[in-house]
Amino acid sequence: MSTRLRAQDALDRARSEHRAALVAYLPVGFPDLQTSIDAARVLIDEGADMIELGLPYSDPVMDGPVIQQAATASLAAGTRTRDVLTAVEALSGHGAAILVMSYWNPVLRYGPDALARDLAAAGGAGLITPDLIPDEAGEWIAASDEHAVDRVFLVAPSSPRERLEYVVSRTRGFVYAASTMGVTGARTSVSGAARGLVERTRSAGAQNVCVGLGVSTGAQAAEVAGYADGVIVGSAFVRALADAPDAAAARTALAATARELRTGVENPVRDATEDTSTTEATA
Template sequence: MTSRVSAAIDAARAEGRGAFVGYLPIGYPDLQTSIEAAVTLAENGADILELGPPYSDPVMDGPVIQEATTAALAAGFKLRDTFTAVREITSRVDVPVLVMTYWNPVLQYGVDRFADDLAAAGGAGLITPDITPDAAGEWVAASTRTGLDRVFLAAPTSTDDRLEMIVRESTGFVYTVSTMGITGERAQLDAAARTLVARLREHGAAHACVGIGISNAEQVAGVLEYADGAIVGTALVRALRDGGLDGLAATAQAIAGGTKPRSL
């Protein structure tokens, strides 16, 4: 089964550019607005959507995203709202939708049930930041059965053996962590990301997208000199918070400008 996520990256590459992966939390500032925000993001340059169900213990999220997910939980977000959102978004745009979720909510919901409901809603797969492939046997089986993508994370501290396993078990792309620590904007992206992508290539990774700390078109362009895609989250959440859907659209367009070759 062809990965829609890989296909989106390949389609961007065929246009001579890298892919823009945009993250937003589901349910912020409310469920319907978060759906409109995701559609807005897809219509303003995002090649792949990464949607995060709010979680009460977001160990990897920086303050802007934590603030948004806390507000969504306070407003009554339930995990089943994930599938409602994905279903409506995928009925309106063709951009593949990945769900970025911590593992505990999937376990609580039921791994097979989660996979079935996500596939039925038109979702493309999961990004799972806090589970490694060797601990994810149930998810590997469920995703293989349903044709969903499995995006695992690789960090600069990962050993070669671990990178080999991550590349082997990931589909869609490998989520390449640019710096160790939480998400958020950084003035200078860690050079470790470039080295890590090179190591992933040595282990056979066809698609590597870099996330954590990327917030503007210039940083996107820098990452795309060596990676297949750039993942942006905090800057988009802040744009939605401060400027609503119009602010989000303008920020997404500006960031998407960084995916184009500099000669154009």
């Protein structure tokens, strides 16, 4: 069995280096299975602390057009859950925590207990479920406890205090803070609501809060790294892969994007009013 790095391990390592973790998303099977695995390896080599492997789904309600198009192409090529587990096994043990991001329907079809079992056996850290709320996740919570895999739930800027506490109490690994009420995709700026959401989620008891939706540049990564434990990037990597004319160009583009973003998380932009001791504890 592959060596299994958990999300907490990756976040603790980044924290010990006084920076936020870089979390990179790629859809499995785009443009084909081996290329998607090779692309993820490039991101690990260039400093990604965690890899989110997207399980392609026909109705990706949270994904923007870049990721939707990649997922559609992956499905058309025949990518299935077993291919995602193959990718997890190929990537685990190489220095990054490997998580799967999946809508709930494919998990239900595969079987929550079976997926938790097979994900752990492949060396995967856990599962991010963007459309599954913890209120309806009893079967998944039991399965993830049984097989010791992380379960990552989402919070949004609209989440009230009581809701944040509920989600935090049922999450393991990190809380995924959606920076905006919308879909994935590169933006010219990160929502101003993100910082407040991270602060409120921490106040509700979260040890680790990672921010996603909208980060695509080193400057944006540095901004988010100033207050979050992890910076999640998806569309920028998928676009680099999609726009490349060949495999060599794809590797070059992915590496350049990852280096820029890694530089960003290593050089966080702190709030001048932030207490230094708090900064060091939560970086």
